[in-house]
Amino acid sequence: MKRALAIVDRAALPALVLVVALHMLFLLSFLVISLVAMGRAQAEDVPACTGTDMLAALEKRDPGLAARIGAEAAATLNGKGLLWRIDKPGHEPSFLFGTMHMTDPRVVSLTPAAEQAFDAAATVVIETTEILDPAKMMAGLMREPDLTMFTDGTTLMSRLSPQDAAIVADALQARGIPPESVSKMKPWMLAAMVTLPACELARKASGAPILDIKLAEDAQAAGKKLEGLETVADQLRAMASLPIDFHMKGLVQTLKLGDRIDDITETMIVLYKNGDTGMFWPLFRAVLPDDDDDEAGYAAFEEAMITARNKVMADRAEPILARGNAFIAVGAMHLPGPKGLIELLRRQGFTATSVD
Numbered sequence: 001m002k003r004a005l006a007i008v009d010r011a012a013l014p015a016l017v018l019v020v021a022l023h024m025l026f027l028l029s030f031l032v033i034s035l036v037a038m039g040r041a042q043a044e045d046v047p048a049c050t051g052t053d054m055l056a057a058l059e060k061r062d063p064g065l066a067a068r069i070g071a072e073a074a075a076t077l078n079g080k081g082l083l084w085r086i087d088k089p090g091h092e093p094s095f096l097f098g099t100m101h102m103t104d105p106r107v108v109s110l111t112p113a114a115e116q117a118f119d120a121a122a123t124v125v126i127e128t129t130e131i132l133d134p135a136k137m138m139a140g141l142m143r144e145p146d147l148t149m150f151t152d153g154t155t156l157m158s159r160l161s162p163q164d165a166a167i168v169a170d171a172l173q174a175r176g177i178p179p180e181s182v183s184k185m186k187p188w189m190l191a192a193m194v195t196l197p198a199c200e201l202a203r204k205a206s207g208a209p210i211l212d213i214k215l216a217e218d219a220q221a222a223g224k225k226l227e228g229l230e231t232v233a234d235q236l237r238a239m240a241s242l243p244i245d246f247h248m249k250g251l252v253q254t255l256k257l258g259d260r261i262d263d264i265t266e267t268m269i270v271l272y273k274n275g276d277t278g279m280f281w282p283l284f285r286a287v288l289p290d291d292d293d294d295e296a297g298y299a300a301f302e303e304a305m306i307t308a309r310n311k312v313m314a315d316r317a318e319p320i321l322a323r324g325n326a327f328i329a330v331g332a333m334h335l336p337g338p339k340g341l342i343e344l345l346r347r348q349g350f351t352a353t354s355v356d
Helices: 002-008 013-022 026-037 054-061 063-074 112-120 134-142 162-174 187-194 198-205 211-221 232-240 244-257 260-273 277-285 292-323 341-347
Strands: 083-087 094-099 123-126 225-228 326-331 351-354
Touching (some): 054 063, 054 260, 054 277, 083 112, 094 112, 094 211, 094 341, 112 211, 123 211, 123 292, 134 232, 162 244, 187 244, 211 225, 232 292, 292 326
Parallel strands (some): 123 225, 123 326
Antiparallel strands (some): 083 094, 083 351
């Protein structure tokens, strides 16, 4: 398919959605630190980031395709802007802010409007506050070990064909990860270890907080009330609800992407900084091969990881917004679309207005 080849050489959709998921899931961002960064020297130098913006390259190589992607993004409901003012008669105004769960300096630097809204808020809300108490979080995960590990006697490699098992083993060895050390790990956990660029992983290993944690820590330091919308288990159950074959295929194809993963990450950061939340999925759908199974897998992913979680977040945000003067920060991809958080809040009777 020519349009797939134009971006990432026919990389299948499961690989891309897993890479994207790593930037969506607050919990997995922490687990990367726990599983990979432990034991690394805190003073380790941070390597330079090497990814390139795929959309900018596409605009030069195939301006027609880039224009079609841009038109689809422009038609996405609420697809522009990271900061939204939330109003309702009789309620003090609040703000909804889209985040990206990364430590990149471009991401953790708030715009003046977002900083002003954060400073003025009495309550700060992030996806899950459990991540701020690692001991409590890990204890919770131990109560449901099947969310992170194979507990049925099988292993990661035993669920792969010999050819795919060799691909995974070689890719892990190249990253300095002994395959036997992760043999019981669920594929989405392993994906968390291999999809982040070296520069991002090194920053996390040295203690740099992702944007959401920085907001939470700043809120606590300022004496603000801190709340969450999900639990640790909520997020992993969403991942675990997807077919295991989808995850296994995605892991293999993610490893095949190699350094091109860095390009996906860089592209997401550029789109994020531009507030182009409606561009994420149109761009990545453009690499969808002619594979009905992949398309079905994407639909399941969208339902479990975005749509269902949006409804939970909206329901749990409603009483917080009713109190007013809150700053609610969630992954930016939860904001746009007819089933996005902005539209769900409007259905609750709130007015949502883009601020920046």
